[in-house]
Amino acid sequence: MAKIETHDQLRSIYGDPMEIALQKELSVLDKHCRRFIELAPFAVISSANEKGEGDVSPRGDGPGFVKVLDDKTILMPDRPGNRRLDTLSNILVNPQVGLLFMVPGMNETLRLNGTAELHDDADLLALFADTGKLPISVIKITVREAYLHCAKSLMRSRLWQADAQIDRKSFPTLGAIIKDQLSLEGGEETTQEEADAYFAKSIAEKG
Numbered sequence: 001m002a003k004i005e006t007h008d009q010l011r012s013i014y015g016d017p018m019e020i021a022l023q024k025e026l027s028v029l030d031k032h033c034r035r036f037i038e039l040a041p042f043a044v045i046s047s048a049n050e051k052g053e054g055d056v057s058p059r060g061d062g063p064g065f066v067k068v069l070d071d072k073t074i075l076m077p078d079r080p081g082n083r084r085l086d087t088l089s090n091i092l093v094n095p096q097v098g099l100l101f102m103v104p105g106m107n108e109t110l111r112l113n114g115t116a117e118l119h120d121d122a123d124l125l126a127l128f129a130d131t132g133k134l135p136i137s138v139i140k141i142t143v144r145e146a147y148l149h150c151a152k153s154l155m156r157s158r159l160w161q162a163d164a165q166i167d168r169k170s171f172p173t174l175g176a177i178i179k180d181q182l183s184l185e186g187g188e189e190t191t192q193e194e195a196d197a198y199f200a201k202s203i204a205e206k207g
Contacts, residue, residue, distance in 0.1 A: 026146045028071040033146050036110045037074065038064045040101040045076065045139070047090035047097050047116075057087045066101075067127055072143050074112075077128050077135030080206040088137070091116045097141060100149075105160050107151030114144040133207025168192050 004010055026033065042060040049055075059065075059076060067075040076099075078088065091097065095117060101110040120137045128135055158164040172180070175190045190198075 024147050027144065029068060029074075029143055029146055030071070032148065033110060033112075034068050034071075036103065036148070037066055037068055037101060039103045039106075040110070041065060041104070043076070043099055043101045045087055045097055045099050047087050048094050049090045050093040052094075055086050055090060061131060063103075065131065074141050074143065075124060075127065076139040076141065077131070078118075078137045078139060079133070079135050080202070088118060088139075091118060091139065097139075099141070107154040107160070109149045109154070110146070111149050112141070112143055112146050114141050116141045131207070135207065 004013070029037070041063045042058070043066060044056050044058050046054060046056045061077070061079070065077060069075060095115040097114060097116045099112040101112070117140050118137055119140050124138045124140070125134045128138075154160070169192060173190055173192050173195045175195060178184075
Protein backbone atom coordinates (compact mmCIF):
# COMPACT_ATOMS: atom_id res chain seq x y z
CA MET A 1 0.00 0.00 0.00
CA ALA A 2 1.50 3.32 -1.09
CA LYS A 3 1.22 6.28 1.26
CA ILE A 4 0.76 9.68 -0.36
CA GLU A 5 3.06 12.14 1.42
CA THR A 6 3.69 15.10 -0.89
CA HIS A 7 1.65 17.58 -2.91
CA ASP A 8 3.49 16.46 -6.05
CA GLN A 9 2.40 12.85 -5.46
CA LEU A 10 -1.15 14.00 -4.88
CA ARG A 11 -1.26 16.05 -8.08
CA SER A 12 0.31 13.24 -10.09
CA ILE A 13 -2.70 11.09 -9.15
CA TYR A 14 -5.48 13.67 -9.47
CA GLY A 15 -4.09 16.16 -11.94
CA ASP A 16 -4.60 19.93 -11.83
CA PRO A 17 -7.91 21.47 -10.74
CA MET A 18 -10.30 22.74 -13.38
CA GLU A 19 -9.86 26.46 -13.87
CA ILE A 20 -13.52 27.18 -13.18
CA ALA A 21 -13.22 25.39 -9.83
CA LEU A 22 -10.60 27.95 -8.82
CA GLN A 23 -12.32 30.94 -10.35
CA LYS A 24 -15.66 30.30 -8.61
CA GLU A 25 -14.13 30.98 -5.19
CA LEU A 26 -15.36 34.33 -3.87
CA SER A 27 -14.02 36.55 -1.09
CA VAL A 28 -17.48 37.99 -0.37
CA LEU A 29 -21.05 36.74 -0.26
CA ASP A 30 -22.75 37.58 -3.55
CA LYS A 31 -26.52 37.54 -4.07
CA HIS A 32 -26.55 33.80 -4.76
CA CYS A 33 -24.60 32.91 -1.60
CA ARG A 34 -26.82 35.18 0.47
CA ARG A 35 -29.95 33.62 -0.97
CA PHE A 36 -28.63 30.12 -0.30
CA ILE A 37 -28.06 30.99 3.37
CA GLU A 38 -31.57 32.46 3.56
CA LEU A 39 -33.01 29.15 2.35
CA ALA A 40 -30.80 26.84 4.43
CA PRO A 41 -32.29 25.29 7.61
CA PHE A 42 -29.16 23.22 8.26
CA ALA A 43 -25.40 23.72 8.37
CA VAL A 44 -22.33 22.09 9.84
CA ILE A 45 -19.48 24.07 11.34
CA SER A 46 -15.94 22.76 11.63
CA SER A 47 -13.40 24.05 14.13
CA ALA A 48 -10.11 23.01 15.68
CA ASN A 49 -8.40 23.50 19.02
CA GLU A 50 -4.96 24.96 19.70
CA LYS A 51 -3.37 21.60 18.78
CA GLY A 52 -5.15 21.50 15.42
CA GLU A 53 -7.43 18.67 16.55
CA GLY A 54 -10.59 19.03 14.47
CA ASP A 55 -14.27 18.87 15.30
CA VAL A 56 -17.50 19.27 13.35
CA SER A 57 -20.92 20.18 14.73
CA PRO A 58 -24.40 20.13 13.13
CA ARG A 59 -26.57 23.25 13.47
CA GLY A 60 -30.16 23.72 12.40
CA ASP A 61 -33.33 25.74 12.75
CA GLY A 62 -35.82 27.30 10.36
CA PRO A 63 -34.66 28.46 6.91
CA GLY A 64 -32.42 31.49 7.29
CA PHE A 65 -31.52 30.68 10.89
CA VAL A 66 -28.06 32.03 10.08
CA LYS A 67 -28.29 35.78 9.55
CA VAL A 68 -26.34 37.64 6.86
CA LEU A 69 -25.15 41.00 8.20
CA ASP A 70 -23.26 42.10 5.09
CA ASP A 71 -21.24 40.61 2.25
CA LYS A 72 -18.45 39.54 4.64
CA THR A 73 -20.29 38.74 7.88
CA ILE A 74 -22.79 36.12 9.05
CA LEU A 75 -24.24 35.33 12.48
CA MET A 76 -24.93 31.79 13.67
CA PRO A 77 -27.06 31.39 16.82
CA ASP A 78 -25.90 29.02 19.54
CA ARG A 79 -28.85 27.43 21.29
CA PRO A 80 -29.22 25.16 24.35
CA GLY A 81 -27.57 21.78 23.89
CA ASN A 82 -25.47 19.30 25.84
CA ARG A 83 -23.15 22.06 27.15
CA ARG A 84 -19.99 20.34 25.93
CA LEU A 85 -19.16 23.62 24.11
CA ASP A 86 -16.66 21.94 21.77
CA THR A 87 -17.09 24.46 18.94
CA LEU A 88 -17.23 27.50 21.21
CA SER A 89 -14.17 26.43 23.20
CA ASN A 90 -12.23 25.84 20.00
CA ILE A 91 -13.12 29.27 18.64
CA LEU A 92 -11.69 30.90 21.77
CA VAL A 93 -8.22 29.50 21.01
CA ASN A 94 -8.40 29.04 17.21
CA PRO A 95 -10.84 31.26 15.29
CA GLN A 96 -10.54 29.41 11.97
CA VAL A 97 -13.82 27.76 10.97
CA GLY A 98 -15.43 26.14 7.93
CA LEU A 99 -19.14 25.84 7.20
CA LEU A 100 -21.27 23.76 4.89
CA PHE A 101 -24.86 24.87 4.22
CA MET A 102 -27.53 22.51 2.90
CA VAL A 103 -31.02 23.15 1.52
CA PRO A 104 -33.48 20.21 1.46
CA GLY A 105 -34.20 19.12 -2.11
CA MET A 106 -31.16 20.95 -3.49
CA ASN A 107 -28.10 18.89 -4.36
CA GLU A 108 -25.65 21.78 -4.44
CA THR A 109 -24.10 22.96 -1.15
CA LEU A 110 -22.49 26.22 -0.04
CA ARG A 111 -19.04 26.16 1.51
CA LEU A 112 -17.66 29.03 3.59
CA ASN A 113 -14.32 29.48 5.34
CA GLY A 114 -13.43 32.29 7.68
CA THR A 115 -12.72 33.42 11.22
CA ALA A 116 -15.16 33.36 14.13
CA GLU A 117 -15.70 35.15 17.41
CA LEU A 118 -18.29 34.78 20.16
CA HIS A 119 -20.77 37.44 21.27
CA ASP A 120 -23.65 37.74 23.71
CA ASP A 121 -24.45 41.40 22.95
CA ALA A 122 -28.13 42.15 23.45
CA ASP A 123 -28.36 43.86 20.05
CA LEU A 124 -26.99 40.83 18.21
CA LEU A 125 -29.16 38.38 20.16
CA ALA A 126 -32.17 40.55 19.33
CA LEU A 127 -31.64 39.90 15.62
CA PHE A 128 -32.99 36.40 16.30
CA ALA A 129 -36.23 37.57 17.94
CA ASP A 130 -38.15 36.29 14.92
CA THR A 131 -37.38 32.70 15.98
CA GLY A 132 -39.39 33.01 19.20
CA LYS A 133 -36.48 32.05 21.48
CA LEU A 134 -33.27 34.07 21.72
CA PRO A 135 -29.99 32.13 21.45
CA ILE A 136 -27.57 31.99 24.36
CA SER A 137 -24.77 33.47 22.27
CA VAL A 138 -23.94 34.25 18.67
CA ILE A 139 -21.03 33.04 16.54
CA LYS A 140 -19.98 35.99 14.37
CA ILE A 141 -18.11 34.78 11.29
CA THR A 142 -16.05 36.93 8.94
CA VAL A 143 -16.05 35.22 5.56
CA ARG A 144 -12.73 34.66 3.81
CA GLU A 145 -13.82 32.23 1.09
CA ALA A 146 -17.23 31.32 -0.30
CA TYR A 147 -18.17 28.99 -3.11
CA LEU A 148 -21.01 26.77 -4.23
CA HIS A 149 -20.13 23.09 -4.41
CA CYS A 150 -21.39 20.91 -7.24
CA ALA A 151 -24.18 18.34 -6.80
CA LYS A 152 -22.19 15.11 -7.21
CA SER A 153 -21.83 14.06 -3.56
CA LEU A 154 -25.51 14.49 -2.73
CA MET A 155 -26.54 12.88 -5.99
CA ARG A 156 -24.35 9.86 -5.24
CA SER A 157 -25.70 9.61 -1.70
CA ARG A 158 -29.34 10.17 -2.81
CA LEU A 159 -29.71 12.07 0.44
CA TRP A 160 -33.06 13.67 -0.36
CA GLN A 161 -34.65 10.63 -1.98
CA ALA A 162 -37.52 9.17 0.04
CA ASP A 163 -36.75 5.61 -1.04
CA ALA A 164 -33.18 5.99 0.28
CA GLN A 165 -34.37 6.59 3.83
CA ILE A 166 -33.91 3.75 6.28
CA ASP A 167 -36.58 2.45 8.59
CA ARG A 168 -35.59 4.41 11.72
CA LYS A 169 -36.59 1.47 13.91
CA SER A 170 -33.82 -0.58 12.30
CA PHE A 171 -31.25 1.46 14.26
CA PRO A 172 -31.27 1.85 18.07
CA THR A 173 -32.36 5.09 19.70
CA LEU A 174 -29.63 7.43 20.95
CA GLY A 175 -30.60 6.63 24.52
CA ALA A 176 -30.21 2.89 23.92
CA ILE A 177 -26.84 3.43 22.22
CA ILE A 178 -25.48 5.54 25.09
CA LYS A 179 -26.75 2.99 27.60
CA ASP A 180 -24.86 0.28 25.72
CA GLN A 181 -21.69 2.34 25.20
CA LEU A 182 -21.50 3.30 28.89
CA SER A 183 -22.55 -0.16 30.11
CA LEU A 184 -25.43 1.32 32.07
CA GLU A 185 -27.82 -1.03 33.81
CA GLY A 186 -31.56 -0.73 34.43
CA GLY A 187 -33.97 1.89 33.22
CA GLU A 188 -36.77 1.52 30.73
CA GLU A 189 -36.08 1.49 27.02
CA THR A 190 -37.18 4.67 25.27
CA THR A 191 -38.85 4.38 21.89
CA GLN A 192 -37.83 6.59 18.99
CA GLU A 193 -41.22 8.31 19.20
CA GLU A 194 -40.65 9.10 22.88
CA ALA A 195 -37.12 10.36 22.19
CA ASP A 196 -38.36 12.62 19.37
CA ALA A 197 -41.15 13.94 21.60
CA TYR A 198 -38.64 14.72 24.36
CA PHE A 199 -36.41 16.74 22.04
CA ALA A 200 -39.39 18.49 20.46
CA LYS A 201 -40.55 19.56 23.95
CA SER A 202 -37.04 20.79 24.79
CA ILE A 203 -36.86 22.85 21.58
CA ALA A 204 -40.29 24.36 22.24
CA GLU A 205 -39.37 25.33 25.80
CA LYS A 206 -35.71 26.36 25.43
CA GLY A 207 -35.17 26.99 21.74
